[in-house]
Amino acid sequence: MREVASRAGVSVKTVSRVFNDDPHVMPETRERVQRAIRELNYVPNVLATTFRAGRSSVIGVAVPDIVDPFFAAIARAIDRQARRHGISTLVASLGDNPADERPTIESLLSRKLSGLIFAPIHDDQSYLHRWIEHTPLVCIDRAPTNLDVDTFTADDEGGAYLATTHLIDRGHTRVAYLGDSLRQSTERARLVGWRRANAERGLDPSAELIVGGVSDVAAARDAAARLTSLALPPTALFSSNARTTMAILRALRDDPPALVGFGDFPLADLLHPAVTVIDQNPDRLGELAAERVLARTHQEHAPLAAPEAVAVQLITRESCTPFRQ
Template identity: 45%
Template sequence: MVTMHDVAAHAGVSASTVSRVFRNEESVSKATRKRVNDAMAALNYVPNMMARTFREGKASLLAIAVPSIADSFFASVIEGADSIAKTHGHAIAVTSLGDDPSRERPIVEALLRRQISSLVLVPIASDQSYLSTWLPHTPVVVIDREATGADVDVFLEDDRGGAIMAVDHLLRLGHQRIAFLGADDAVATTARRFDGYRQAIQDAGLSVEDQPVLFAGPSHIQEGIAGMLGAQDPPTALFSSNARTSVVVVRALQALKARGLAMVSFGDFPMADALDPSVSVIDQDPFRLGQAAAERALNRVADPEGSFENLTVFDVNLIPRGSSTPPSRA
């Protein structure tokens, strides 16, 4: 493993100078800073911040990076991870990645350069190969979406199976026109749920091409649904593929009750059980997901060479509520 002393020798400076460059201290000249940065790049060096943490006796820190801390699903993931971190004597640091894939790497690497013991990540980009440089020093656990180009522990929910469960539920109620609502088909979770939706429709002997499908961001969901309901053969049921979309749907659709539309949301959300009608959901148990990810991350810290199952897929459950109505009640 490349050390700070290796970088110093390569750059022709002292190890303390390398340390000052890494801390971005102004006392280092531009020429020296460039030599050190070039040496770091040539040797593929990243600092062992974990060792520094132990050496300085500072509190351990579990970092968590999610698309949005305002999203109720990810908020529950964070709570679950925090509950485990506390039992291990760790604090947590949380950041939002947003929805721009190009921002994932700089934000994540900014975290990895700090004194963190491990990282729980929900990827938003299509490539996580940049993590390979950091993995020898800092365990990374990915949740909700698989990582590409990085050998990390992954915890997922059964997206495809949950979608099949939701659509089968609506089919058993007698619905033949079931709309699929999704935010972005490029997101892996949405793609898996759409695949499950199509499978259930096909298994019922119906044509997927004849079903109404809408991929739209929150600002266009209302317009898209209005178009569906105004069609000659409108849907009698809605399958919303994520809780964020579901929240927009129930706010926009006063017609949900008036028209007798059935609905199942993939993912529970606040007040879903208190609405009129209350919304049936596929429960993902994000708190459990956060707990499992944090436990694995901290176990990797304690036992870097330990034998663990790299991929874990959790079952999901259907919670039927008031929105599970047959089309005859429309």
């Protein structure tokens, strides 16, 4: 910047004002500075800017799987909202191993982010207490444990209740629950909704109808084999997340089951049969999280809001037709 200022015959502060598009710089001065910038091929030193400001103009986003349609949609919504404020996003996958959460999160935070939005995968986030005073933190999709931060989730229990009730009302009295990691707070809430729907319809499903660990095609095939071998096999499936739903559909594509999935995904409406889903509204979740973390960059010590659960919607398609004996 000093070299640009020297060539243009202005102060370093004027160069900064031109680069930041300050409208109060005289047109002829602006042109001299811009010409010097072009001649010297000047670009700003982002690291120096970060040190001066105390934090970078970047929001971190950490989710279990950036390929998962739900989390990909959340990341897109956060990025869209951030760009409206001239802020970039840095996205990372936490993966499936809870032990990877802390090193990944702390690696992001060490970059002096403007804020961090993340979906917890570990059962304890107390390690983040020392970061709260320095960086706005917001949890998405899943509530943290041993940490008080702003949190936005979908109505997991209500969505599972809607899906299961929809299947039961179409004649399915044995609705299996297929999920991924049953220890996650989202899964626990969806199990509550599944159980509540059965109880309100006078049904008492056995534990053998609950299958976890269905995260890929091989696991989906194993789950289907286990369920069909039961003395009273299920007549329909409730899948607790989009990744599980897609694994089931690939594994059973020659004989698609009656199914409702939690979470919409690309082409779900074009499959045969088209898949009935619970829409979690990931765009809204991402927007809310981005708005909150951006607000906290200006008002860091504002009181925490109560955790907010975004309403979900049942999208009825063809995959849950009435059961016929």
